Amino acid sequence: MYPDLHLYIAGEWRRARTDMAVLNPATEEEIGRLPRAEIDDLDDALEAAEKGFRLWRRTSPRERADTILRAAAIMRERGEEIARAITLEHGKPLAQARAEVIRGAEFFEWDAGEAMRTYGRIIPAADGNKIAVHHQPAGVVAAFSPWNFPMSQPARKVAGALASGCSIILKAAEETPAGAIHIARAFEAAGLPPGVLNLVFGDPAEISSHLIPAEPVRLVAFTGSTAVGRHLTTLASENMTPVLMELGGHAPVIVCEDTDVEAAAIAGAVRKMRNAGQVCTSPTRFFVHESIFDRFADAFTERAAATVVGDGTQQGTEMGPLANERRVPMLTGLIEDAVSHGADLRTGGKRRGDRGYFLEPTVLANVPDAARIMQEEPFGPVAVLNPVPSLDAAIEAANAVPFGLAGYAFTNRADHIDRMIDEVEVGNLSINTLEASLPETPFGGVKSSGYGREGGTEGLERYMTVKNVWHSARIA
Template sequence: MTEHVTTPASAIGRVPPIAEAARRDIPAFVRPGDRLMTIGGRRVPAVSGLTLANVDPATEEPLASIPRGGAEDIDRAVRAAQQAFTDASWAGIDPDERGRILFQIAAVIDEHADELAAIESHNMGMPLMMTRHMMAGVAQIYRHYAGWPTKLYGHTVPTVGNRLGYTRKEPLGVVGLIWGWNGPMPQLALKLAPALAAGNTTVLKPPEWASLTTLRLAELLESTDLPAGVVNVVTGTGAEAGEALIRHPGVAKIGFTGSTATGKHVHEVASADLKRLTLELGGKSPIVICADADLDAAAHGAAIGFLAGSGQACTAGTRLFVQDSIREEFIDRLVKVMDTFTVGDPFDPATRMGPLAARQHFERVTSYFEIAAQDGATIRAGGKRYGDRGFFVAPTLLTDVTPDMRVAKEEIFGPVGALMSFTDLDDAIVKANQTEYGLAASVWTKDLSTAHRLAAEIDAGTVWVNTHHEMTSGPMPFHGFKQSGIGGEGGFEAMDAYTRTKAVLIAL
């Protein structure tokens, strides 16, 4: 029987137990060996022959290697995508047919959901229960956008009597997609599904630390009626493959998810030839807990807000603002909830927090513990590595934090919450908005007026009330304000992001 260990937030503990029984059926795709990219419907290595190693972040054991693609590989992929676009095998087909193929993609993901979830958990460390939940949402995203090809309407325009004016919605051409390692399949789906629904062809550059699910998905797409060259995959580093993609003159648009610093670079480079852009970037989201809130629900919601996915989420609620009168009571409840976040092997059913995704990131996150102490914050819980194998970090709560501290300003991207207090709603609004980011926020209150006021005045693209991290599978838009991005994903706005509008005027 697998041993289940509940890890106190303040513990450093021994090595997290590995769920050997649950790991017996390791997908063949993640086992050591060289995987291949997909270009023009063919599986190919990088032109250079070079590969990049992958390791399981829970065990630090080797996984399959991925091709280290570069500029020449990107050029081959863009040319294949251009050919698929111009020969009308995709953009020119009946919109109903495009929708039918998107439904096929959803069905293939449903059929192989367990395999894809397991690959994702091995590759980036997220608990299997979470990756399985994500795969159900991924399939739903493709189903949602399968309904859009037949609904890309133009409209007629009022003109003088001997003129006919109307508009057409058209695909952009070749779209380059680059996204993060902290939830690869959902992030890809929110880009690829609307891009395909609009009739574009694509070149995908998966995250270097978590490319295996994308490579496997590309193989699975061969069983659908998707024409060759519509989806091409080039793996590699951001500095090589990613840079070549954003610079390629044959790419009409870049859809990017990643850090704000990298997003600014993408913006600068892509603007040289006026590429269209969607940038979904970083966040330092506030969680505002009012005195009238259901404190048990708020404690659970706040813990999920900054601990889900080991805190590796752009929407993570890492700045916790608690009304003065309930501060100590709330901290006590929150720490108790944090103690239930079992740290361990992603394949153990009891695990609620897996490892961080890579050693480089692990070292960055844990460096903030010393930074917090030097700045005068108190480590109320956690603040330590868990075990001595794998990239595990204990759930961490910092108190006595002030808004000028680095832990309150910088995106840590780990299971670290910085707790501060506020006096009244005016104070809460000022402090919540005291950040360069504007991606998301949550408000915890029983008062409807308070909820609506804070939702209106917090400067964030998404505001949740009495919940956090709750995303839809396509219908709701997801936009970042300020340094958190340009444009958005989800909703009908996504179709605007992957189409262009042409005006036609005819003299009758």
């Protein structure tokens, strides 16, 4: 079920002089060889994207939408094949991979519809003047997607670019390339003109340093760590190239004393372990009112410890391995540091088994602020539970990190909700649910979690420029 891996440039699949191994993180076995793009390949992609843009920008929104919808339908038809490939390369349970394919198709379907509603407007003017506002595609997009959602993350960027009339060069994750490969295959089958979508893999630093300063590139779209996002933003700033940055998070969860304690705890534990915690919006720092803390911590720990961990291809698996080898020592280091500072290790904390990159679901309680995990996003199946005496203290703790992507709260009090809407510093706030994003909603962060939005009408606008046009009835 795993696809042959190629670069996709100017409507053609190609190999390269060198390649790299793609591993199954559950077994550590090689499942594919991925070609590494060289400078010549990148130059070909830039030339193809420039030609593709000239054609695609002249294609009507209806025709663009029809092509995108055909591709989305093909992805749905091939859903089982795509999902199995994602599970093999990433490790997530097959049920979660299937859901990811559906979500990826939904991004394309939403943006295809929204592309036909990118209206301008007429501004009334005096003296017979006519003033119109036009929305136009930005140009060639250089996009970079991460490994944690191999299909839905690149789908967001490809959907926004193609729906708005841009062409795109996508550098998808080398560790999990199959999702992007399947997207390109679907668009090829749907009849997308050559050069509108190009797909490359290789050395991330070499690719970004070559593509971002290139003259045809008019937008850089990136999802990944804050450190890399800052670097790419600096590269883009040298040419005044706009950027769309969806960066790291460290999501707080405020649990008020009036909530259903056990229900909130179980929901939090289940969502924390989804995708092995490798989600930028994963609930991580739980600030629980002290009057209910013990009940919440007991229920949360019990459900987390009961998580079924194993190979994602096996029925009943709830959590697969971490996506790569380097994640294991990074996470165990954070856990050990927290314990050394006095945190209570409620469950987990160790690597699991002797094959594959498995980590036990881990719960830390009463973690001091001095512990690294209070400031560093773990990006793994590790939850922090801390008691707080009041909503004031919870909001202060929630805002005490440089990140502001997603935040959550459990409460039934309208005054608590109003305060958190006003004061919690995040781009996405969810009350009594741990859902943070849909195709039709704008998604993005504040502070060090980036800027710009993906999804919704706001997301599509990021791939467009605004032109103000004056037409005077006579020469002034």
